[in-house]
């Protein structure tokens with residue numbers, strides 16, 4: 524049985540004062556326990572957030588990581604630095620990184636490899652654009668993203684990943700995938716992993732893209748949806764807590 528996981532991706536939002544308010548709301552709700560919960564603040568706030576979460580049942584993650592471990596890479600943050608700051612998780616290959624910052628499948632694979640080597644748990648993001656879905660290419664695109672990672676990392680390392688299916692058309696748009704659409708793609712991803720020889724039954728596959736307190740219960744009830752990667756709603760303590768409770772309820 525896969526433990527449900529809910530991850531908050533704060534993206535480039537927050538300030539020390541705002542983070543404090545959000546964190547005190549989350550800690551009051553005490554959402555972890557039966558499920559795994561993590562939040563991913565921007566790099567400069569990792570230490571602040573990590574300190575606030577000490578002893579809590581919410582773990583810390585980052586939104587990006589360098590593929591290199593140390594040296595002359597101005598502006599980069601290495602996997603070992605994230606581990607040093609107390610991160611357990613790191614999001615890799617988010618569609619915003621792919622589309623705005625030119626991350627290719629090769630870069631994504633290199634980052635995953637480096638993150639695993641540092642003992643981090645990477646969350647690999649995959650997903651198709653609206654145009655690709657409308658052309659009937661969603662499975663081809665997502666299948667290729669998954670296959671390139673398995674090929675680069677090998678089946679044992681691929682089994683260590685969490686995968687987040689995030690249809691690009693659903694991210695930040697309020698247009699959430701239907702539970703059937705999401706379940707079908709999650710089933711497809713698990714099948715692809717299986718076919719490549721990865722022990723896919725144990726791989727958690729999260730859904731991301733306009734997850735809200737309203738949409739979470741039916742999404743999380745799908746057999747291949749093991750939790751969520753939550754953007755906008757993770758910035759509101761009450762909404763994020765409600766989403767975590769929805770996951771816990773399904774897990775009960």
Ligand code: PGA
Nearest residue numbers: 694695732733753754755
């Ligand atoms: P959203 O973002 O929940 O705001 O759609 C999800 C994500 O990009 O991870």
